[in-house]
Amino acid sequence: QSALTQPRSVSGSPGQSVTISCTGTSSDVGGYNYVSWYQQHPGKAPKLMIYDVSKRPSGVPDRFSGSKSGNTASLTISGLQAEDEADYYCCSYAGSYVFGTGTKVTVL
Amino acid sequence: QVQLVESGGGLVKPGGSLRLSCAASGFTFSDYYMSWIRQAPGKGLEWVSYISSSGSTIYYADSVKGRFTISRDNAKNSLYLQMNSLRAEDTAVYYCARAQIVVVPAAIGYWGQGTLVTVSS
Numbered sequence: 001q002s003a004l005t006q007p008r009s010v011s012g013s014p015g016q017s018v019t020i021s022c023t024g025t026s027s028d029v030g031g032y033n034y035v036s037w038y039q040q041h042p043g044k045a046p047k048l049m050i051y052d053v054s055k056r057p058s059g060v061p062d063r064f065s066g067s068k069s070g071n072t073a074s075l076t077i078s079g080l081q082a083e084d085e086a087d088y089y090c091c092s093y094a095g096s097y098v099f100g101t102g103t104k105v106t107v108l
Numbered sequence: 109q110v111q112l113v114e115s116g117g118g119l120v121k122p123g124g125s126l127r128l129s130c131a132a133s134g135f136t137f138s139d140y141y142m143s144w145i146r147q148a149p150g151k152g153l154e155w156v157s158y159i160s161s162s163g164s165t166i167y168y169a170d171s172v173k174g175r176f177t178i179s180r181d182n183a184k185n186s187l188y189l190q191m192n193s194l195r196a197e198d199t200a201v202y203y204c205a206r207a208q209i210v211v212v213p214a215a216i217g218y219w220g221q222g223t224l225v226t227v228s229s
Contacts, residue, residue, distance in 0.1 A: 034214035051215035
């Protein structure tokens with residue numbers, strides 16, 4: 001399977017909102033409500049931020065939200081904070097996993 | 109708390125073999141699907157393989173099919189990845205990972221810290 005398509009980078013000032021898109025096909029993103037998002041700081045393991053398109057695990061701030069329309073899923077970070085600067089990956093599960101290409105979020 | 113500790117990484121020549129291990133604790137290991145996910149230096153995440161809680165269901169990425177074998181020992185709370193016919197493009201940090209919930213392994217809830225595998229002559 002081909003990797004899901006994400007923008008290479010997005011940026012925003014503290015307090016602003018940024019949205020990361022994740023585009024797949026009807027065989028993955030569009031076909032199932034099993035999209036998850038991961039945050040990865042340099043040198044660290046990824047951390048689950050959103051699962052099942054829009055659900056947040058306990059402990060994840062409600063500034064993080066997810067949605068999906070057709071073959072494209074999105075992660076929105078509201079009220080951007082310095083610690084949100086990281087790489088973000090989407091992932092679709094359809095019997096196997098396919099990850100997105102990754103997006104670097106920069107806090108200006 | 110959930111802990112996943114990988115071991116077995118290192119430097120290996122092309123065509124060689126390596127066996128990774130993952131020691132799990134802090135949860136009922138035999139209840140969860142487990143995966144191996146890798147990340148080449150400076151690159152993105154790539155799913156490698158997963159195994160169901162009982163070991164009866166196994167899937168591999170096309171890039172490793174026929175060369176890698178995933179297995180688990182529920183009595184020892186351990187996950188393994190036997191890697192044969194290694195290639196330079198297998199160079200990566202390999203993460204042991206647990207599904208977030210028991211019923212459907214749709215998301216990865218927990219990750220180990222990773223072990224580096226370098227394939228080079």
